[in-house]
Amino acid sequence: MTLAEKILARASGRTSVAPDEIVVASVDLALSHENADLVRKSFQEIGVPKVWDAERIVIILDHRVPAESEKTAATHKAIRGFVREQNIGNFYDVGRGGICHQVLAENGHVLPGMVVVGTDSHTTTHGAFGAFATGIGATEMAGVWTEGQLWFKVPSTIRIEVSGELGPWISAKDLILYIIGKLGSDGADYRAVEFDGPVIRDMSVAGRMCLANLSMEMGAKVAFTPVDEKLLRYLARRTSRVLPMSPRYAPDPDATYERVLAIDASTELKEPQVARPHAVDNVCPISAVSGLAVNQAVLGSCTNGRLEDLEIAARIVEGQRVHPRTRLIVIPASQEIYLEAMRLGYIQTLVMAGAMVNPPGCGPCVGVHQGILAAGEVCISSTNRNFIGRMGSKDSRVYLASPAVVAASAIAGSITHPAEIGTKEAA
Amino acid sequence: MTTEALVLRGRVAAKLGDNIDTDIIYPGRYLNVTDREKTPEHLFELAYPEIRGLIRPGDFIVAGKNFGCGSSREQAAAALKFAGAGGVIAVSFARIFFRNSINLGLPAIVSATAVERLQAGDELLIDLTAGTIRKAGAEEPIAAAPLDPRAAELLAGGGLIPYLKKKYAAG
Numbered sequence: 001m002t003l004a005e006k007i008l009a010r011a012s013g014r015t016s017v018a019p020d021e022i023v024v025a026s027v028d029l030a031l032s033h034e035n036a037d038l039v040r041k042s043f044q045e046i047g048v049p050k051v052w053d054a055e056r057i058v059i060i061l062d063h064r065v066p067a068e069s070e071k072t073a074a075t076h077k078a079i080r081g082f083v084r085e086q087n088i089g090n091f092y093d094v095g096r097g098g099i100c101h102q103v104l105a106e107n108g109h110v111l112p113g114m115v116v117v118g119t120d121s122h123t124t125t126h127g128a129f130g131a132f133a134t135g136i137g138a139t140e141m142a143g144v145w146t147e148g149q150l151w152f153k154v155p156s157t158i159r160i161e162v163s164g165e166l167g168p169w170i171s172a173k174d175l176i177l178y179i180i181g182k183l184g185s186d187g188a189d190y191r192a193v194e195f196d197g198p199v200i201r202d203m204s205v206a207g208r209m210c211l212a213n214l215s216m217e218m219g220a221k222v223a224f225t226p227v228d229e230k231l232l233r234y235l236a237r238r239t240s241r242v243l244p245m246s247p248r249y250a251p252d253p254d255a256t257y258e259r260v261l262a263i264d265a266s267t268e269l270k271e272p273q274v275a276r277p278h279a280v281d282n283v284c285p286i287s288a289v290s291g292l293a294v295n296q297a298v299l300g301s302c303t304n305g306r307l308e309d310l311e312i313a314a315r316i317v318e319g320q321r322v323h324p325r326t327r328l329i330v331i332p333a334s335q336e337i338y339l340e341a342m343r344l345g346y347i348q349t350l351v352m353a354g355a356m357v358n359p360p361g362c363g364p365c366v367g368v369h370q371g372i373l374a375a376g377e378v379c380i381s382s383t384n385r386n387f388i389g390r391m392g393s394k395d396s397r398v399y400l401a402s403p404a405v406v407a408a409s410a411i412a413g414s415i416t417h418p419a420e421i422g423t424k425e426a427a
Numbered sequence: 428m429t430t431e432a433l434v435l436r437g438r439v440a441a442k443l444g445d446n447i448d449t450d451i452i453y454p455g456r457y458l459n460v461t462d463r464e465k466t467p468e469h470l471f472e473l474a475y476p477e478i479r480g481l482i483r484p485g486d487f488i489v490a491g492k493n494f495g496c497g498s499s500r501e502q503a504a505a506a507l508k509f510a511g512a513g514g515v516i517a518v519s520f521a522r523i524f525f526r527n528s529i530n531l532g533l534p535a536i537v538s539a540t541a542v543e544r545l546q547a548g549d550e551l552l553i554d555l556t557a558g559t560i561r562k563a564g565a566e567e568p569i570a571a572a573p574l575d576p577r578a579a580e581l582l583a584g585g586g587l588i589p590y591l592k593k594k595y596a597a598g
Binding site for chain 1: 446448449450451454455456458459461473474492493496497498499500501504519521522523526527530531575577586587588591592595596
C-alpha cells in the first residue's frame with residue numbers, strides 16, 4: 001500500500017484499503033483558525049453539548065490578527081468564549097502563535113501516521129510530517145467536532161521522485177512551482193502525492209513543508225515527504241512523545257501508483273520559477289518575466305514565511321535599500337520565527353533595508369489587510385495564490401516566486417534573478 | 428428521505444470556463460461574514476458581479492473543469508446556495524468545494540459534456556440518481572455522473588447539519 005492507503009487503513013480499522021473505496025476514518029487532530037466561529041455555529045446547530053475530544057482540537061487565530069475590524073474582534077471573542085466553555089487547551093491567541101500550519105508543526109501537534117483535518121486548504125502542509133492531512137469545510141468540521149470521524153474516498157497516489165540537485169538560488173518553492181506548472185492546477189486533484197528522491201531527502205523540513213503546502217495548488221488531497229531521521233530529529237525537539245522509526249510511516253515497496261513522475265532537478269530546473277497571474281499553474285522560468293516593475297514585494301505566508309526564508313532574504317538585502325518604487329512587506333510565520341529572526345539579526349537587516357515587518361499571520365495573502373494592492377499594481381510574492389483580486393484590487397497582479405526572488409526583486413524594483421543583486425551595484 | 432430533492436428543475440443562469448477558483452466565487456476579504464444568508468452579497472463580486480442578479484431560484488451555474496479550486500472556504504458554496512442556485516454543473520470539481528457543496532445541500536453535478544451542450548437560458552430537468560440532464564426541446568439527455576449514495580442521502584436530507592441533527596436527536 002502507499003502511505004495514504006496505509007494511514008487510512010489503520011484509521012478505519014482495516015487491514016488494507018484500495019483507491020476509490022470509501023472509508024470512515026477516525027480523526028487524530030482537527031485544526032481551525034478564525035473559521036472556528038463558523039464551525040462553532042454549525043456545531044451548536046447540531047445540538048450536541050460537548051465536542052468529541054477537546055484534546056484533539058487545535059484553534060489558532062491567524063487570518064485577521066490582530067483584529068482589523070470590530071466584526072473580526074467579535075469573531076475572536078466568540079471563539080475565546082467557546083474555547084473556554086469546551087476546555088479546548090490548544091488555543092493560540094493573538095501574540096501566542098502565528099500562522100496555523102507553522103504553529104501546529106512547531107508545537108509538535110502533528111506526528112507521522114496521523115489523520116489531520118483542518119478548515120484550511122493548506123492543511124496538506126502536514127504531509128511533511130508523514131500525516132494524512134487535508135482541508136475540509138466548516139460544516140464538515142462541525143461533524144468532526146461531533147463524531148471524531150470522517151468519510152474519505154481512498155485516493156490513488158502519484159509518486160514524484162526528484163533526483164539531481166537544486167542549483168544556486170533554486171529552492172523548494174521553485175521545485176513545487178515547476179511541478180505545478182507541469183501537472184496543472186487539477187493535475188493531482190483527489191490524489192495523494194508522495195515526494196521522494198535525493199533532492200527531497202536533502203531538503204530541510206521547512207522546504208518539505210513548502211512542497212506539501214503548495215501541492216494543494218495542483219489539487220492534491222494529501223502530499224507526503226519521507227519520514228526520515230532528519231524529520232524525527234525535528235520532532236524530538238518539538239514533542240516529548242517517543243517516536244521510533246516505523247515501517248508504518250513509509251509506503252510498501254510493492255505499493256501501486258497511478259503514476260510515477262521522475263524529475264531531474266539539475267537539468268530541468270535551471271532557473272528560479274515564477275507563477276504569473278492569475279493561476280498558480282501559469283509557471284515560467286524567471287527570465288520570461290524579469291525586468292517587470294513591481295510595486296510591492298511580499299515575503300511570508302504558510303508557504304514561505306519560515307526562518308530559512310527570512311534568512312535568505314536578509315542575506316540578499318543586506319546593506320542595500322528597497323527600490324523607491326517598491327514596498328517590501330515581511331511577515332514571519334510565527335512568534336517563534338519572529339524571535340529567532342530577531343536574535344539572528346535578520347529582522348534588523350530587513351528593516352534597515354526598508355522592509356515593513358507585519359505581525360505573524362496570513363497578512364495580505366488572503367486580501368484582508370496589511371498590504372492590499374490598488375488597481376494596476378503589481379506584486380511579487382512568496383505566498384501561495386495569485387487568483388484575481390486575491391491580494392486586493394481585481395485589477396492588480398500577483399506573481400508568485402521564492403523568497404530569494406522576492407527579496408532580489410524588492411531591491412531591484414522589478415522581477416529579478418537573485419544572482420543579479422550585488423553585481424548591479426558594482427556595474 | 429425525499430427523493431424529490433434529487434430531481435431538479437431550473438434554468439442555466441450563467442456559463443463559466445475552467446478553473447473557477449474560490450476567490451472568484453467568494454473573495455477572501457469577506458470571510459468574516461459568518462451568516463450564510465448574507466454571503467450572496469459577495470457572490471462572484473470581483474470578476475462576474477452580474478451573475479448574482481441573473482440567478483433565479485433553482486437556476487444552475489454551468490462550468491468547465493476544476494470548479495471551486497483553491498480555498499476550503501465554505502462561503503463559496505454557501506453564497507451559491509443562498510443566492511438561490513439549484514446546483515452547479517461542471518466537468519469536474521475541486522474536492523473541498525465538492526464536499527462543501529454536498530454538505531450544505533447544494534448539488535454539485537459532474538458532467539463531461541454539459542458545458543459544451545448547454546447555454547445560458549436553457550431549461551433543464553436533472554435526475555441526480557439516474558445521472559441525466561434533460562434540456563427542454565432536446566431529444567437526447569446529457570450524461571452526468573450518478574450521485575454517490577452517501578452524497579444522495581445528504582442532499583435528500585438538506586445537507587450534513589440536518590443529517591447529524593437527526594442522528595443525534597434520535598440517539
